[in-house]
Every structure is written in C-alpha cells, then in structure tokens.
Amino acid sequence: MTLTLVQAWTTTRDRLKSAGVDSPVIDARLLVEAAASATRADLLTDPYRPLTPDQAATLDDYVERRARREPVSHILGRKGFWKIMLGVNSHVLTPRPETEVVVDHALRAFEEHQAFDMLDLGVGSGAIVLAILAERPAARGLGVDVSEEALAVARENAANLDLNNRVALLRGDWTAGLQDEGFDLVTANPPYIPSRDIETLAPEVRDHEPRLALDGGEDGLDAYRLLAPEILRVLKPGGLLLVEIGFDQGESVPPLFHAAGAQAVGVLKDLSDRDRVVIGRKKALGNPGMSH
Ligand code: GLN
Secondary structure: OOOEHHHHHHHHHHHHHHOOOOOHHHHHHHHHHHHOOOOHHHHHHOOOOEOOHHHHHHHHHHHHHHHOOOOHHHHHOEEEEOOEEEEOOOOOOOOOHHHHHHHHHHHHHOOOOOOOEEEEEOOOOOHHHHHHHHHOOOOEEEEEEOOHHHHHHHHHHHHHOOOOOOEEEEEOOOOOOOOOOOEEEEEEOOOOEOHHHHHHOOHHHHOOOOHHHOEOOOOOOHHHHHHHHHHHHHEEEEEEEEEEOOOOOOOOOHHHHHHOOOEEEEEEEOOOOOEEEEEEEOOOOOOOOOOO
16 A cells, blocks of 8 residues: 555654653654654645655554654754754754754854853753854854763764854863853853653663763753853853753752842753753953942
8 A cells, every 4th residue: 555645744743652652643643744744834735646656665664663753853863953054963962943942042142243152051962053153153162971872973963064164073071171250151061960760761862862961960950060160160250051951940950040140140941941051150350340
C-alpha cells in the first residue's frame, strides 16, 4: 500500500499519541517532512503525494524511535533556535525556546554594530553565543565547555553558520584560567535541576539528554554558587550577565549574584510567564566624587 503525505501524517500522529508523546501533531509533521523530503507547504498543497518505499521505511524508523521517546531533535539531528538552525546530538542539551530570553535581552542590550566580547559558559551546542553573534557582526565570543563532545557539536555549528572566525570554543572548567574583566557580556545556561528531580523528568530529557547539562546538585544551585562570583570576576566594569534559571529559582538565585557584588539584579520571565533568566551588571567604573 502506498502512503500519501496526509495519511503518513495522521497515522504517525496516532502512533505517537498512543506512545504518550505530548506533542504528537507537531512531532508527526516534523518527522513526515524529514522522511519524505517535504516542506510544511507540501503537506497542505500536495497532501496526496505518495511516499516512496524508501521514504516510508525511513518514516517507520523515525516513528519507532520517537515512540520510544527519543527526542525529535536527536532523530533529525537538528533543532531551530531563535533565528538559527543548530546540529544537535545526545552530548548537548537540545536548545529550548525558554533560552531565547537570554538571546533576546542580549540583543536589546548591544546595538547592531557595537563591538563587544562575550563569554558563554557551558556552551553546549553553541545556541546562545551563535544566535547572538549571528546578529551582532562586530561582536566576538568565547564558548567554554567541559565536554569535548559538546565542543565538537558547537564547532560544527559555528562553521555551518560561518561564525568560526568570531567565536573561540575551548574546553575548560567554567571560568578557570580566564583573566579578570575580559568580557562585556557573560551568558550561561548551567545545569539547574535538583539531583533527586532528574528521575521525574520526561523520558526525552531523562534518558536522552546529558546529565552533565541538567544536574544542578542537591538543591539545583551548585552551578550558581560557583558561577556568581566568577562571572563578576570576568566581567568588565559595567558588563552585563544573563543566566538562565529554573522556573522556581527566581527567589533563590538572585541573592547569590547580589552577594557576589552584582548590581541591578533582576529576573526576566519566559513566554510562559515563568521566571527564567537572572540579569545583572557589574558596577561601572565609578565617579569617585559620587556616592549613593
Ligand atoms: N530547562 C531544562 C529542562 O527542564 C533544564 C536546563 C538546565 O538544567 N539548564 O529540561
């Protein structure tokens, strides 16, 4: 039996739904598009186009993997983030829309042709630094990660986006070895899930994403305790920090940045209106005559 695009979409949707996938309609569309080399428009304008036997076999494989709760991003090997497409695999956190809040605020803070230096800690796929550099042609970035496998992903993404001349991707333990006051902007999406909560995460995350990028220690705050003073150390005076947090960490993380000396510390919300990013600045070089 030959399968048409629209039949492929609906049968895939039904299979994913019964497997407990929580976004069966979108996932089915993405898998059918990829397996059948079809665009989103083809599904609507050419719904009766038949899949070739090879395409149908590819789709079967994709659906079986998705039904076992492998993330769509791992099946397709890519994920769109902000305005860029990133290659991803199981060594990096799949970029999430919440993290776009970091990018959005960085772009608001630095004008298009401004030259600035940014540091992205725990760079993973490169999502944050590459999305920013793609829109700020005079900026330069350094991405640090402890995982060599993650750096390989980030390097390939940088090359595909033609940004490898403006980004350095280095293995390191957070800020270890970085000089004081070298950056105008520091970003990070550190691991922030409390260890005991990891087992309660969706199977897509729990079984397929790197623990290293998720597990924030007993209370989820280990990385912030370490990073807050270090981010303040490596920021230039007046520099900006944008650090992702868990939706329930809007009370616990800001005091750590306050204590480290950050000024104008605030919490930004994501599109679901949940606390998502801590923002703050390092004190600018003061006018010694002024006191507040
Ligand atoms: N937001 C991610 C999740 O809930 C966690 C990301 C992180 O720990 N930095 O799956």
